[in-house]
Amino acid sequence: MAPIVDGLEQQYKGKVSVKRINANSDATANEFGISAVPTYIFIDSSGTVTEKQVGGDPQKLEEAFRKAADQ
Amino acid sequence: MICPGCKAENSDMLVNCEFCGQPLSAARGGEAQDGAVERGDEGRGQPTGEYGPSAAPGQGYAPSEAPPPTPYSYRQQPAVPGSPWYQKTWVYLLAIVVVTAVVAGIFVSRGNVKSYPALVVDNNPTLLDFYTDT
Numbered sequence: 085m086a087p088i089v090d091g092l093e094q095q096y097k098g099k100v101s102v103k104r105i106n107a108n109s110d111a112t113a114n115e116f117g118i119s120a121v122p123t124y125i126f127i128d129s130s131g132t133v134t135e136k137q138v139g140g141d142p143q144k145l146e147e148a149f150r151k152a153a154d155q
Numbered sequence: 156m157i158c159p160g161c162k163a164e165n166s167d168m169l170v171n172c173e174f175c176g177q178p179l180s181a182a183r184g185g186e187a188q189d190g191a192v193e194r195g196d197e198g199r200g201q202p203t204g205e206y207g208p209s210a211a212p213g214q215g216y217a218p219s220e221a222p223p224p225t226p227y228s229y230r231q232q233p234a235v236p237g238s239p240w241y242q243k244t245w246v247y248l249l250a251i252v253v254v255t256a257v258v259a260g261i262f263v264s265r266g267n268v269k270s271y272p273a274l275v276v277d278n279n280p281t282l283l284d285f286y287t288d289t
Contacts, residue, residue, distance in 0.1 A: 086286070105285050105286070106287070112283070123285040125282070127283065132269075153280070
């Protein structure tokens with residue numbers, strides 16, 4: 085999924101940012117209760133969670149990018 | 156007309172009390188005993204001429220004016236066991252409690268929404284990509 089995420093990051097550059105978090109070492113993973121990888125969580129520009137996806141589904145991920153870019 | 160049973164006020168046209176169903180004949184008879192005359196009976200076939208020049212003899216009934224509404228007729232009806240739900244106080248109290256609970260629930264749920272502004276990158280919507288290196 086990493087290449088797909090990289091491609092979407094380039095496609096939506098300036099509209100949607102990507103922050104990569106190591107689920108094993110970062111305390112943020114515990115805060116979000118991450119139990120499976122990959123997990124994708126979208127937050128809006130105020131920091132509120134808008135969507136959570138567990139597992140790699142390129143179509144769902146692209147749709148989430150599109151919705152986030154429209155915000 | 157006042158019902159002799161539940162003391163509720165009823166229309167003069169009713170035969171039975173609309174609240175308790177008791178016949179109103181007792182109340183009607185009581186009025187008659189006090190000297191009251193049934194509506195429309197006065198002057199029947201006995202024109203007296205006291206209603207003015209237009210009331211010619213032999214024309215029958217004299218026009219009777221509708222009684223003006225009195226404050227007494229607007230008083231709250233007594234609650235009886237057969238009254239509809241919208242006349243019961245507890246219905247409105249329950250509605251107020253339910254609406255208050257819903258509004259309070261909305262405010263509480265909004266207050267529990269966590270926000271993570273420290274994770275926002277470049278003030279854009281941000282994807283948090285949780286990965287593992289093992």
